Amino acid sequence: MTRVVALFGLAGVLGLLMAPGISIAQTTTDEAAKSPWGASDEIGTLNMMTNGSRLDILRQVTTGQVYDLGVDLFIGMPTCCVPFGDPNFQLFMTHTPARDTAKELLSYSGDGVSMYTHTGTHIDALNHFGLHGKIWNQVSAQDALGVRGWTKSGVDRYPHIIARGVLIDVAKFKNVDRLPASYAITVADLQGALLKQGTTIRPGDVVLMRTGLMTDWPDPEKYRLADSPGLSLDAAKWLVEAQQAMVLGADNFGVESFPSKDPDNFVPVHTYLLAKRGVSMLEALWLEDLAKDRVHEFLFIASPLKFRGGTASPIRPLAITIQPR
Amino acid sequence: MTRVVALFGLAGVLGLLMAPGISIAQTTTDEAAKSPWGASDEIGTLNMMTNGSRLDILRQVTTGQVYDLGVDLFIGMPTCCVPFGDPNFQLFMTHTPARDTAKELLSYSGDGVSMYTHTGTHIDALNHFGLHGKIWNQVSAQDALGVRGWTKSGVDRYPHIIARGVLIDVAKFKNVDRLPASYAITVADLQGALLKQGTTIRPGDVVLMRTGLMTDWPDPEKYRLADSPGLSLDAAKWLVEAQQAMVLGADNFGVESFPSKDPDNFVPVHTYLLAKRGVSMLEALWLEDLAKDRVHEFLFIASPLKFRGGTASPIRPLAITIQPR
């Protein structure tokens, strides 16, 4: 807690934990955007997927070798957000067989799980962060925030994600095991890494950045949000606006670099992507195997659980190498 | 509770809830089997998948249209196992933005989830049921049941499932919206439905039975485990032994018919599949769209979350029509 307070400021942490509507001086004109996909849109850029785009990428597969991009979920695992008051990961048995004996015919085991939805490898839905009371597509909390959660842009609205995936191995490009604490990846870093890799981004891609932070997994003292390297806002803008990426992801807890340089916004990349561009985010991805094998282009598949109104879902994406035809 | 007691017997329900090691007269010689895939095997028939089998089915795809086989997860949803003492589904906000005002720059929403792992569409892992103190591959609780769960055959060991899927629409074959309460599907039913559909099962298939119970979803008074129609033990044996199915699934809570006819075993199909054959089970699948479009053969993909030691994981499988080459 002490360290978190040092990084985010006491007022910030207390505010996150308990405070009612805090008034913040409006030093920004940012606001949530209207969707180009219409007034009823709740999924943003995921609308870029079509039957054609899915078939196209599926047809490029030339192997059945699967890369697993999800991490294990276990008691004691690193979590982004316990310092912000969120639950730690719990898996607990609700039916426990005897350990000792053949006397029972049935060895019946069952278990419950309790967790923050943003635990392990996961996807952030568009309702995770809004601006000035409105989320993506200018949906207001007044209209769409119910007694148990949002009725708009929850992860239950999300389709299966089947798209071309691209890995940008920034750590490798910088010749480090992992980027330094709080390093903010620049546009030049991305361009340099893509050039080195010989990879190009195409509109509609799922673009995954490797910071190397997973080399510290699962040490919770090292793999953490508070001073994580990640994308700069400029780099995020370049990927979305110039390259037309559909989804951004990374091997860290928040895609972006922490702590934020904006004193009024501790997650400027989140608000830019989710509220202003309708771009979903993939976090805590396991990219080590792809990186080791230098697989930079692939079929990407992820299937978010449909928590009704949920701001996130744990996912376990897969990747399969493609051979462009 | 009263109804559950009526169906399962008071001793049974109390036993499930609290009792220590109950001695049951051994009226069966059943015991967990040794895996043909070796002493270290924890996943059973999922070993049937190979790079070749995956590539083969991926190549048969001729469309990008995706069928979603997962249900929504929401407060108040039907659950199999609350009568057995398991937690109901909870999604609760841990960060709630103001509903009313533009005064806050950030509209920060986050949520926690608490649930039985066997909630909604899910996969049962091999450690869910054993016999006489041993699970699949004759792993004993003595050796592998830790303070927080099993160290063997948990769902964390599961690969992504990518295989040929087959739908057997039993309800349609029987010309009913849904099979009657407690109906036990016979081998003849399966054979008749396959013949009517013109479908054949191949070794390694994921075979999904449609009982039509999802036409009652999500009414918890009708969509329930206690008197669910489902597979008979004979039908399960035919699918696994004669047809060499890799995984069995259904649109009900337990694949098999309830209540069991075996007074000593309230889940004889579970113990047969999980403990004796190493066959994982898929439950509460949404098969209505496949059925409506008469899609009986497809690419099936599911990615279980890797809960370490977990007896199940919610999943959201997908299906894509194939055109056999």
Place this chain on the structure above:
Amino acid sequence: MTRVVALFGLAGVLGLLMAPGISIAQTTTDEAAKSPWGASDEIGTLNMMTNGSRLDILRQVTTGQVYDLGVDLFIGMPTCCVPFGDPNFQLFMTHTPARDTAKELLSYSGDGVSMYTHTGTHIDALNHFGLHGKIWNQVSAQDALGVRGWTKSGVDRYPHIIARGVLIDVAKFKNVDRLPASYAITVADLQGALLKQGTTIRPGDVVLMRTGLMTDWPDPEKYRLADSPGLSLDAAKWLVEAQQAMVLGADNFGVESFPSKDPDNFVPVHTYLLAKRGVSMLEALWLEDLAKDRVHEFLFIASPLKFRGGTASPIRPLAITIQPR
């Protein structure tokens, strides 16, 4: 669910589960009251307790025999509010010793609990129900509802309750084991029972009504909120305004009679007591032992857990017979 919908109406139940700010035609002029104990008051009538009042009742004790007014908390127990989307009761082991062996030096057992705060015998705090956006003492949600709960009138502000207790055995007065479903206790019932018992209420008393519903405990099909007998609004008013009771309690889930006769307010006694009079409520009390021994006046002690901002706390009150000096 079906039964709940029948009793409360579909719109009502759906509204409770998920809907955002529903507009209700204002057919009442009710609003939360200003506290006579000042602008900073958060505990209402509990201010009636003083060192003098506590010492006075403590001194009237002439025995060390303790009556336990709390019920057990266990898996499968009746709950008021699962039909409204609240969690069921869970106690789950987080450290489980081996069952079989003396090989481990330590047999280490630990457990977690997950529950609605209004589970088993409990106290409702004043922030549980407000009117038109304001709780007791005209505290608005705008000002005092934070991201994780209320910052005012939570159960953490509550003192230990040490006061004179009075039991009104309405079931006994009506010569029934338990009052009929949905029976609404009248002022005449209370007056008749008090007369029969020879009991008088004094200002500052904790007044406990016995409906006899606990004779159905713990059958969740019979002990339930949906059609519970309980206080009428008139009877509640008489106790608070004419008799100056400090706290009201009962052996049912909601003190008041359900379903409400007011189509716009499904809990008129709750809003009257909590929001308009600052009177806390005690629910699901075990009064059977007091009733059997005809103990109608007693020292009452309850110690709510201080959940910060919480709307309720499970409690386990005690009673000791007094001999007025």
Place this chain on the structure above:
Amino acid sequence: MTRVVALFGLAGVLGLLMAPGISIAQTTTDEAAKSPWGASDEIGTLNMMTNGSRLDILRQVTTGQVYDLGVDLFIGMPTCCVPFGDPNFQLFMTHTPARDTAKELLSYSGDGVSMYTHTGTHIDALNHFGLHGKIWNQVSAQDALGVRGWTKSGVDRYPHIIARGVLIDVAKFKNVDRLPASYAITVADLQGALLKQGTTIRPGDVVLMRTGLMTDWPDPEKYRLADSPGLSLDAAKWLVEAQQAMVLGADNFGVESFPSKDPDNFVPVHTYLLAKRGVSMLEALWLEDLAKDRVHEFLFIASPLKFRGGTASPIRPLAITIQPR
């Protein structure tokens, strides 16, 4: 985690988290004791309470001023056992009223709680720690450990605790704000403090030790289990055997000093008290107000919640100054 591993050893922490029955070389002859109160006893020394003992202490009260010995329960609060894999404290709203508007008639608030039962001020039940597979009264896990918990010596069996309380202010005796990290209180410390205070312990007393650790509350980096000052085993023995204390408590997380000096037993005072002497333990008590007012003898009342089979319950004890007659 790193720090915890340093203090407890890697094998120890991993063992606590996941491992199955670990064999430990038996370097001790310790075993759970048979109860002098008979074969069916589940509460140990709490049997020392009688109607006479309770009436005696109640009659010594000469004031109505109440000391509150319980701490607040809040998100972000210090917890003993998250490093051992236990859940952190969560209070989450399940009914959230609108913040902004008077349009809703009802402002309906409800909340769920999820926590380790050993959170905040709490009592340890006798089934919390046993030795070699048996808890207090030589009850074996084989016989009494059910699928959801113990069927013996759970906190549900506990009576209300009403007894003479004694505060031993060790920190004050040592002239420090708080005892140093890992300090182990000696018999001489206790005797010196009692002498200085002019206090004597009587058989059946609830004896509370003040280490001063609460002066660091609620800083989780300082108020923690890992290096907590507390009782030495010798001091615990002296209190129980020579002084015949009924219950021991303290203002730290574990009553005893951490880390343990016994390499085979990380909680030697726990196993001594719970398994060998049947003495319940009170932890994380708020003793600052008693200390400030130099109140060393008092009526002590605590009412554990009756979690069926539970190893602990949060409590909120109270104290009232007594004047011996």
